[in-house]
Amino acid sequence: MRRRPLSSTSTAIPPSRPPGLGERLRSGGIDTLILSGGETDICVLATVLGAVDRGYRLVLAEDAVCSTSDTTHDDLLSQFHERFSQ
Numbered sequence: 001m002r003r004r005p006l007s008s009t010s011t012a013i014p015p016s017r018p019p020g021l022g023e024r025l026r027s028g029g030i031d032t033l034i035l036s037g038g039e040t041d042i043c044v045l046a047t048v049l050g051a052v053d054r055g056y057r058l059v060l061a062e063d064a065v066c067s068t069s070d071t072t073h074d075d076l077l078s079q080f081h082e083r084f085s086q
Contacts, residue, residue: 022054032057036064041072048080058084 025033033056037044044065051058060080067073 025056031055032059034059034061036061038066040065040067040076041069045076048084052084 025031033051035044035047035051035058037047044060044067048058048060060077062077065073065077067076
């Protein structure tokens with residue numbers, strides 16, 4: 001059976017979740033999330049921490065995240081690797 005992709009877009013800080021998203025993911029057997037987004041040091045960071053806190057395995061699409069500050073972007077990607085890589 002082919003699963004339909006589930007997508008969520010947020011423009012809030014911290015990222016908001018559509019009502020029932022966690023339940024839909026869990027009931028669908030989804031335990032891994034693929035993340036992309038803007039502002040690595042704000043929205044992406046908040047989403048990473050929220051996903052980790054909720055027990056999800058997270059795949060960060062490094063080529064699909066960005067920031068207005070190259071320094072903080074690079075520092076956070078390094079930090080994500082050190083803290084969360086398997």
